[in-house]
Amino acid sequence: MDTVTGTIRQYDVGQINTGECVSTDQLTVFAYLTAEKAERYRQVMRAFLHAKQRFVLHLRPDEVVTSLHDDGTAVDRDGVQTLLAQLVEWGNLRADPDTAEVATVEEFYRARFLYQLTLEGEAAERAVAHFEDLLVVPGELQTSALADIQELLAELLGLARAEAPDPGKVHRSLTTLTTRLEELTDRARTFITGLQRTVDLHGIDLEAFLAYKDRLIEYLERFIGDLVVAQGRIATLLADIDAAGSARLLALAAERDLADRLEVTEADRAAVHARWSDRWAGLTAWFVAPTDDRAQADVLRERARRAIPALLQAVSQINQRRVSRTDRPADLRTLARWFAQCPSDADAHRLWRAAFGLSPSRHLKVDGDTLDARADEPVRASISWLDAPPLQVSPQLRRTGHYVRRGRPASIVDRSAEKALLARQAELETAQLADARAQLVTDGTVRLSELGHLDPAAFGAFLDLLGEALSASAPGVAGPDRAVRVTSADGGLEIRLTPTDDDRQATIVTTDGALIGPDHHVAIVDLTGTDLGRPRRATAADDVLVPEEVGA
Template sequence: MEINTKLTKPITETKYLAAENSWRYRPILRFFYLQYEKIKYWMYKEEVYEELKKHEIFKEYTIDQCKQDLDVLVEWGNLIPVQDTSKAATVEEFKNKQFRYQLSEYSVEIERMTIKLENLFVEGASLEPTLFERIKDEIMKLNSMVNADVKIVGAWWRDLNTDFKRLNQNYQDYIRSFHSLKAEELMKTREFIAYKDAIIEYLREFVKELQKTSYTIEEMLKNLQDDTVKKVLSKVLEYEKSIPRIDMEIPQDDLYENIQGRWINFRNWFLGTGTSESEVVKLFEITNEIIRKITRFASQIVESRNSAANRKEEYKKLCEMFLACKDMDEAHKLSSLAFGIFNTRHIKGDITRQTDSINSGVFDEEPFVIEVKPRVRNYREKSSRNPIVDKTERKQKLLEQYIWTREKEQEVMASYIDQSHIEFSKLPKIQSHVRTTLLKWVGKAIASPYHTAKTEDGRIFKLILPKKGERCILQCEDGNLEMPAYIIEFGKVGGEG
């Protein structure tokens, strides 16, 4: 893929599709497009306004709003304005600038696209086996195109590209429909059985035609001479150059690159490349997989239907046998034969029994209700609603306690500072929290490039390493710690000393 400025720049002409007032912009451009198809290219704002006022949604629409909307569409590049001076009878009318508006080329293509999107599900896609036959006939004509007239070569090239484009797009759109969620759900329903045979027959006919013609096309493409192809493509280039284009002039190199790229894509579609297989092979595999998928779903539906029908008859017969039992004891015996021994479930709870006998059965006890909770992951008991308690006073006390504790800790740490220094080798016996703070400072300073750091209260210090690897014993209330004889110096920053 080549990334250039054409690909990276934003397309402002599409803004009207999703802008805030798109409900006004889209009808305006659709009206311009419909008039464009009727060979009416230029229109005044009054014509646009009169057309919109015919519809209920534009009941409150004004001519000033119409002018503003047209100006916005001009700014985005959707409309091209031209001042009409033919009707100006006075200087004042000339200054007011009566404009005629024309649809830009980008807008024409965008509107064509939106119309296609609006009718996408109505038109649908299909597989056309005859396209393979037509493409084969056009490839057979390639050798004769060397000596043919430029116009005949141009028409041949257009037919080949049109058929190939239809084949490629139609098969992709049709195959994609089988991989949608809607298709997956439909294939699992019983109504799908009615369409199964018709779809499979349709796909098989396509595969047969594909097998019949694709191998012939592949052989023909392999036997084509490179010189012949180059001569034909050169004639196609001559034809494209002969088409007069008023709006722009396309460089010859770009034209030939486009023609050659189309031919390479066409050839690779049938023959593949050195690193990947052809689209024909992929199409064979995908189509066969869809046929297998449809058959598998259909067999599952039929099997489930038959299984359900048989099981239904069995249950009806079993119910009749239970109804025919004389008493409960005979029903118990029938149940043991039909269902076997049931899994025992022990229920623990504060249950008041009528008897303490261990020989009494379930049917001898009085019935009672036990509430059980569902065994699902997303089940949660309904939480009781409690009012929000005001904890402002408690928070304030905790804050004051925290500030008092911090101040005390700072006073204790300040008591160990001797002339802006803390020498670990000269420290007296210290408490455990003092040791924790000192080691935290040491860790922060060692991690710094210049062995500098900042305390919790904002004081900057530097850690001085022992010059000759001197060590010391740091005496604490809960034990002694052997460590390097560090010196913490407050008030100096920077330097790698």
Template sequence: MDLPLSGRLTRNIPELKYVNADNVARYRVIMRFFYEEYKRLRYWMKPEDVYNGVMRWGALPDYTLEQCMADLAQLEEWGNLASRHDAGRATTLEEYMRKKLQYLLTPYSIEIERLLESLEKVTGYGGSLEPTLFDSIAEKLFAIRRMDWDKEPGAALELWTSLHDAFKRLHENAADYIASMQTAKAEEMMVTESFLVYKDRLTHYLQNFVQALQRSAYKIEGNLEQISANLRDMFLERVADEELDRPRLEDVPDKASMVGELRQGWSNLDRWFRGDGRAPSELALLERATKDTIARVVRSVIRLQERKRSGVSRKKELEHLAGWFARMERLEDAHRLAGLVFGLFRTRHLQGEDLRLTDRADQSMWDEEPTVRALRSRSRKRIGRQETEPVPEHAERKRREREAYRRRQAEEWAVMQDLLRRGKLVVSELGVVPSAVRLRLLHWIGRCNASPRHSFMTPEGVVIAMTNPRTARRTILRSEDGDLELPDYEFVFAMEDAARMAAAAAEGGRGE
């Protein structure tokens, strides 16, 4: 169920201005002093007490009482502090002339300072995997099914609070812990030798969590299925009534909105464990992410062990193996031993000419003449100086390419001369044209459309202009490789000098 947006959600929060204000150091020290005194159950503070406490910390060496009073007034204006008149008796004239006030932290400011205190302790994602939370959630849902909350007042609210807190801790801590395993710091740690000592504890920790998840998931899903909609609504109504029965000095919330929030929380719990039918549940995603993390840990450990093993000398093992091969009397036994020790070698395809000296079909491949092929060494060691190879000569290939290019140029120029004699070309008047002509025509259309004057000049000095770029007529250009529908464009052709003379004559006619 979607809850309507309240005014508190969309309003501006002036209480946060002191965190990024110009005098942020002064405001932060004052607010932290108020918060520390609040935890000691000291609520109303005088400006002198605030100033003395701030100066004891030594964070503001040049601070004055006047600046402190101005900062307190500013914090009150932003809504961080509430003030009242100090009815105490003045002992000096200065105290009597000065307006005496006492200040108190507002609820918003308490939560802001509590958040800032938590943020100061954040060094990473943190989090943890607590398998006992699954059992706790299953027990709370089973208690709801048995209606244990209906026997004594306040039991429903306590049961819901325990259930919601356990679910929140499970979701947030597990998400944070799995996220911490995806960071660059975790990747760097998994490639160090010290990770081999840590991997057993980590793998055991993840495996215990997965086992508890698989063991308790069915209990939780079964309890959620057994709790009907009527029982759920009855329980949440009871929770809302017990919450409203608490004595409050603030405004009493509306019961309908409170029940709506409780139903939304229950819906989140149900969707997290059972899904919504369109996508897998968050529980399944958490299980998959945990298993993927275990797999990443195992792969990292295997790579580390292989790298560590690669640096160990195997001289004694190879000497023992060489002696084993030396004691073999038959070649077939040596082949079998090699197959057992080394396994199948990787297949390599070598290119060469098959020089057969006989056409006998029964001749073995081992009796054939070998094909000699030089292999380049893959060793990084510097080998002896090799003879330099001459640069290959490609004059003949260049000559063939040059002649082919000239033939194409001659053909294109012949086509261009024919067009110059005609002076004009309309797409609809063309018959079936070769594919090369179609490609050249599409090239002209693209060049003309890209030009502001809808014309361009070829390297031979021929000016090709499109006279009707915005025509609405359509036609079919038929070619050897298919038909193409396009606008019925019209082109005119002229040499560069003739085009200039025609443009000058047109300018002179417009001038007259």
């Protein structure tokens, strides 16, 4: 009964959590993790946590035994009773008198308790479970999270424009939004960090690695494309929410957090408001670049792009090893196994001399006069360097560290056919790029809906330009300052993009389908200053010509 009383005193009204720091006594709930029977304690705590998830508040010792048996753990009732008593002493469990009717005399005289998780015990077990989940959670680039964030921001925009937003809906949307963004950030960081460690270049099968490489590059390119499109839309939604009154939504969410507290001080209210303001500022900085910094979405996109060349470099290293047939780490590992298999030290010494040949002085390359002198007067390998005559090393070897052997030089491999193939491929790529530029260059400013049909090469170049322009747009800016001007990665094309503000939709037809989105005024200019030698791509504006142009 003293144990029960002591446990109940922990929940005295004066000790209700009011946001103060956790005391040292409360940290004893983690003692079961380092105890002698840590695994058994973990099993018991998991049994209580699973019971609570099924809305079962109390468990008897027999029920704990049954739960452990169902999980494949053989333990008797006395052993469970000892574990439960120790967990009660640490503060993980709470023991209440079991007032149920007894069936035998032994049960009447035996102290019987009902056990349930304490607040500290549940928090400790959930913290350990969360720790284990973080270690095994896979890294990934969540395209679905970007779509969820857009939907949640659209809901918040509707609530911000309402006269009396529902505080519950506002709090739920903001909480889900921050949780989804944290999950996106954590999974992306885990994926990018472990990308270089995913492939073991010494042990993976070549065909499996090439298949993995293709899937990974496609995976990265798809995420980068989705991130570019989603970043522009999310930035626009954030600007619209700020204009409609994001501060009011944050205040409603903060008050919702404080609604169930017994006593609320001004310090509590200020801390909760500051926490929600920081979350919103971090969300905005993730997608919209601050004045003197870069957006986190831009940083993630850059790191994902850098992963593709690193993967291709790994492929190049594999191909180089296949061609040269040399692998220094593999050779050293094989030699280490040979040393381990030597039956005696003498055999190990012979293997050392055969592998490295560093014992005698004859491993040096010397000039012809020295070789002739040594032929006339041989010097045994066992003679000390101090007693042996000096070696006349070639001045070229002493000066440069290289020695050119005498005789016929090695044959030069004719690479003219390979060079011609590379030249033809470069010429073909240049022609494709010039043709794509000729299709994209516009005569002045046109609408996106007037671009017409684009072939795959021109459409790919146009998507790159459009993505850079949309990501560089500044949401919330009105007037002529909304125009965006960016150049392509190679500096050959410039796009000038301005919203039309008329809610019209643009459709761009390609070989693989149609791209549909908000219409914009667009002007694409060739910055190379060269005549491409191809007629300008026709637009819808070319259907109406003045007589002078027809005559020309």
